Structure formats: structure tokens, C-alpha cells
Amino acid sequence: MNAENVMEVDETKIEPPYIRTPEDVKQIIEFARMDERNLTPVTQSFYFPSNNCSNERFRLLELNPHLLKTIRDGGIMSFKGGLHESAVLCTNEKTYEVKETEISNSLVLVPELKFAAQTSSSPLKSPRIGADSSMERINNKDDSDDDEVAIERVLEQKKILKIFYEYYECREIQPRFRKLNDLLLMTRFSGPENEYMIEKKLLFTFSQLLDTIQCSRKQFEEGLKKVRALIIDGFVRVLDCEYEFRIINLMMAVITENSWPLDGIEKDETIAALEGIAPKQIVEGIFNIYTHPVDSNPGKFQYKEELLARIIAVNILKPGLKFRVEEFMSDWQDALVEGYKVDQKYLQGIGIIDLESKPPCIRSLNEENLTTNLQDRIDLLFKIKTSWILEEIESYLEYFTTPTMNVSTLLAKYARSFVVDGVRRYVSKYK
Template identity: 35%
Template sequence: MSYVRTLEEVRTVIGHAKLDEGELAPVTQVLCFPPAGDIRDHYKFVELDDTLLGVLRGGDRLVFRGEKDENAVLCTRNQTFEVKEAETSNSMLLVPDLVLADEIGTSQAAERILQEKKVAGVFYKYLELRQCKPRLQKLRRLLDESRYRGPELEEDLRQGGVRTYSFPELLVAVQASEQELRAALREMLAVELDGAWRVLDHEYRFRVVSHILNLVDENSWPLDAVPRDLTLSTLSGLVPESILAQCFRWYTEPTADEGLFRLRGDRVCCILAEVLLRAAGKFNLNEFLTAWQQSVPEGMKTDMKYLDGIALMDLKSKPEVIWYFAETDLPEDVNERFRVLFQMREKWTLVEIHPYIQRLATDKVNVNALLTKHARACTVNGVKYYSAKHR
């Protein structure tokens, strides 16, 4: 038989605490604990800041994402949060129908009222949230498996049982918020084909861009006056419409003249540099720069800054060399990424390493903070270098 606290016992406790009962609310809530075996772990406590609490109060939802072998994340519509279990030395009680002080009121009653409140659980742990970057490596892996290489190879993919993913399916599989996932698909030049999101194989994307550049050259169109509609209609028989429109949108930008677009030098130069570097291994730097400039449309200028995040150079070798090294091929995990970077090169300048860690930075942890935590700095002949913190 469970113990029931009496009114006299409550008044005795009030007296021991040297409180004036007349100044207290007239309701005393007595917490009743179920037998130890009846307390079940049905609930988890999550610590929310005012922003996340506002999301829920605004009628939106928070979503936990992750497979059984993944550490869970929590997502809003536009942010992702790492979920960590934290311990507290205090006991936290879950009492579903507990009445708070401001809900009781201040009216005086002739007799004190006792109300039993059942404790649903006792907790010593809670879930702590910390904003993090979306985990997109899985997205790249899923889309890499179904890379679009041209309509002539689609049947081979189907017969091979390669799976493709719609946006809702990607949202379930990938640990990212909806807005972050859409942004990642744009950054990856993904295109929606028959309801599934696909990335273009590099060679096929280069083929599409070459069609556009050749058409510009054949018609002697100025690089800043490329007619969109005419380009799309002329090439529609060579490239699926959605892919052609996506590539045109990515490699051009609108001008003040309606219907006319300017070729984006940064992106055109970048893909042409990739084509040269991917097949070359280590390339004589001077020979590469000459071949690169010759490969771009007449009137377009190459620039070394377009190589950020896709190539590394060794200016101390004789002759100087350059080779393909893409940021997108590096691990998403920050510790693993720094390990790979310092395996590739023992010492980096800030200018060299910046393109390879910029995407890992957040509003709270910038590039300098990442380097302070994961690298060791030294100065040689007035130049600051970063190397592995632990060797």
C-alpha cells in the first residue's frame, strides 16, 4: 500500500521551514513516485534555446535524422544540430499535470488543498544540441552511384539495379535540413530527371558545356550577349532539356538585356582546368597555364584564383608542377579532413589550406579557429605555416 501524505504533515514541514502559511498559495502538490519497476524510459529530455523553442511554438517541427549506425542530428527547416547526451548531477522529474505557481493564483482558502501529482519519470541525462554543418558525404555517395553519363547509358543503370532518389527520399536518408539539402544539390549541380535527383558525370557535364561554348564560337556571339532561348532550342536535340537548362544557368549569368546572358569566366575556366588536370597527373605548371589559356573562349582570361579547391602546386620543384586535388573529395569529418590534408602536404600556408577547410567553418567557428584547434603554427622566413598538431 502506497504512502499518502496528510495535511498535518504538510503544515509541519511548512513550520520547520519557518514559512508563514498565509503567504503561501493554498494548494500543495504532493509528488507520488510509482514503484521503481514501473518507471520506464519512454521520454528523452532535450535542451532547447529560445530560437528552437520558438520553432515549436510557431507550429513548425523539429526532426531527428540518422540511421542506426549514425549519430543522430536534429533539423529545423534550415539548420542542423549535433545531438549529444549530457549528464546532470541533479534529478529531473517529469510530472505531466503539475500546476505552476502563476497558474494557481493568490486567492486564500479556508483550508489548504492537497493534490497528488504522479511522477512519470526520473532523469539524470538530457540531450544537448549544438549547431553543426549538414552531413553531406552520404548525399555525395548516394548520388555518385547513379551519376548521369548520358541517355545511352541509362538502360545499363536500370539493369544494374542502381537506385535513384527523389527529394523526399534524400531528406530521409541525409542528415541535413530541407534548405541545406536543396543548397547542397545546387552546389553539386544536381538536376531532377523523372522525379529523381542526379549529378552529372564530369565528362558528360563537360560535353554539355562544350556544346554551349562551340555554339557561341560558331555564331561569333559576344561572351556577354549569349541568347538563352536560341541556345536551348538549338541544342535541345543533343541534350535533355532539364540538363541543358541547368548547365546554362550554372555557367552563365543574366545581363541588363532581357534574354541575353554572360558566360561566367570563373566557372568556365574552372571546368576546363579540371579537364586538363584530371587526366594529367602532375603537370608542368608553365605548360598547364599555357594550355589552360588556349582552351578557354577567345576574350576570356584564366586566373589562378579559379584553381582554389581543385588543384595544388609545388613551386619549389624543378620544374614547378600542378596536380588535381579536389576539396569535394575530402572527408566531411573535420578531424579526418585535417589528417588527409597533412598527409598530402606536411606544411600549408593559410592561402593554400583555406579553400580546403572553408566549407567546415560556421558562424561560431571560423577558419582561424579551426586551424588553432587542429593545427600547429610556425613561422619560417616570415611566412606562417600550419602543420599537424600531433605527429
């Protein structure tokens, strides 16, 4: 460096940082017209960080009782979110949306700050209180000095690590399962003969998906049950709908062939009957999902009527097709094993009954394929049907509910309602 460009600094002219002294504190107490005897002998002096000390590693997070208990109990908490996702905070049971919120009054972070009891000269004594007497002593200069006591003041320096102008608030939300379904559909299992078409790098293990999906572990396990996921060769997979329907039909045929009662299904015999037709792990996985043990008949199982009815309805209700209500209900019932009954409530989230069309019809409307934008979804729903009852529309709006906002509350904000023949119906807010 050229010596001519060097700037000499006179260190004697650099002012050191201001450090408060006990005399400064006494003077401030006097200016504030306070009686020093009413104060503890320890004074903590705060020092603000320099302008270039932002301490970005600190964040202020508001905790509700559940989150606080999780921390105190040594539980697991984790933030989740991809590149284009807003962050969520997950415990083992719940999921919280995390949003930054401004604070009306700034807050400071001061390590090892002492409170009043810690600054008292004796744990058995507390400072005398009474602002009136303090003011009296200062105003009445002619009073006797017998009551005056010299207080040896201790001055402690406290550095402010960060000043907060905002904090993160946590609001409990529904688990975000949409990404789970999207990821699993890319590698859906449609039979061993089609596995050569699956991109292996798109397969996910249980732990990889758990780290990716924005929900708690408990909710994640519930979500896997909801999409009827199986573990195949160590990876989480869902079945192609038509392939799953084909296996279910074969399992139903086993019931008929053996003349089993509905509450007397044999697991081992069902799996053995399909040996060579479908992989054992597939048949066993489907059996575990679609059945439950019969308490009154140990070792026997019974199929879940709703799951059977829904997989059949999905395969009948092809997108773009409409069915007359009577015809659909008849075909749907005929496809079920004798003894099981179809019910319109089993269509929730997969199909709708439109009594306003001429003639009345049933058509496909799968909730999993709808937009995740609330206003756009509501606009679409009222475009498909001009009026809904709560039971019809509920399954299409549950995605947006929270513990403090149910579907009825959402509809009160985004729709209008009226009562016809004792039944409340909802229509678009803008019609």
C-alpha cells in the first residue's frame, strides 16, 4: 500500500464506550425523586448492542401450553417446510402454522437478568415500599437525618443480546397431507409386471416421508392409513386404484367360495387363496387395511363396509361421467358382497348427488384433486352445485379447518345460508 494513502489515527481522540457509575445511578434516583431506601442495593445497567450486532441466530417464538409442555417433558419438536412452503412446527401429536407478527412494543433479550427477589440484600427481607414516604423525605429537607442510612450500591452491567420487533406465533392447523398423496401417486404400485416403469429414485422410506410431510408423527401415521399406504420392499407405496379394486374383488370371491359369514373371515386362508395371483405382502397389506378383528370370534375378521363401498364407488364413478341416482345405487349395491349395504354417506369426498340437475344424477368429485386455495375451492364448489347442505360440503372443506374454526364457521364467512323445509342450505355469497 502506498504510504501516502495511509490514514493515521490518534487513539487518544477515540472516545471509549460509556460505562455507568454508581454516582450516575444515585444522581438518576435523585432526579426521579425516589427514596433510595425503597430500592434494592443492586442496580443493573443495560447496554445496547452495536449497530452491526444483529444476532440473527435468535428468534422469539410464542409457546402455547402444549408446546411448552413438550419442551419441558423433553419431547421432539421440528420445523418442516420445503422451498416453496411456509414453515410449520410439529410435535409428536400436533401441527402448527408459524407466522411472523409485529410487536407493538419492542422486547429485549438480556441474559442472566435478575428480578427483584434476587437483588434483595436478604432473602427474608424485601425493600420497603411506599412512594409517598419517598417523596416526603426528598421534599422535607429539614427532617432529622437519623433515619438516613448510607446504602452501598452494587452496579452490574447487562448486555442486551437482541432487540425484538417481531415474534413468531403458532396456530394449530390440519396436517398437510396433499403432498403425501402427490408424492406417492408418482410411484403407485400396479402389479409386479409394471415395476420396471417405476423411477426408483422417486421411492420414499417411512422416515424420508415423515421428514418431508408437514404434519406430526401421529398425524402422519393416520395419513398413511387414510391413503391406504403399504410398505413394499422397504418403501411406502400406494396401490393403483384399478389394481387395488381387482385384488379386493378377488378377496370378496374367496368369501363367496368358502361361504364364510361376514364376521368369520379367515386371514391365512384368504392370503393362501391368492398365492401366485398377487404378491403375498400386497394381499396381506390390503387385508390388514380393509378388515378388523372380531371381538366375539377370536381369530376371525370382518371387512369394513365403508372402505369396501368406497373403493367400488371410485371405480364406478369415472371422471366426466354422470349416472342416474337409481341406476348408480343399484349397480353399486350389486357390486358388494351380499350382506353389506351401500349408503350415500359413503360418497363423501369422492362423489356428489346433484338433485337440482334434470334428471337428478351422481358424478365424481374427488376432494384430493381440488385446489388448496380456499376461495378458489369455494368458488368451484358453488359452480358445480348452486346449493349445498352441510353434510354434503363438509368433506370438501375440512382441509381448511382448525381447532377454532370448523366448516360451519368457514361457511358463515364465505357463503350465505337459508332454511328450506327445516334444512339449512348454503349458496354462493355473491349470488
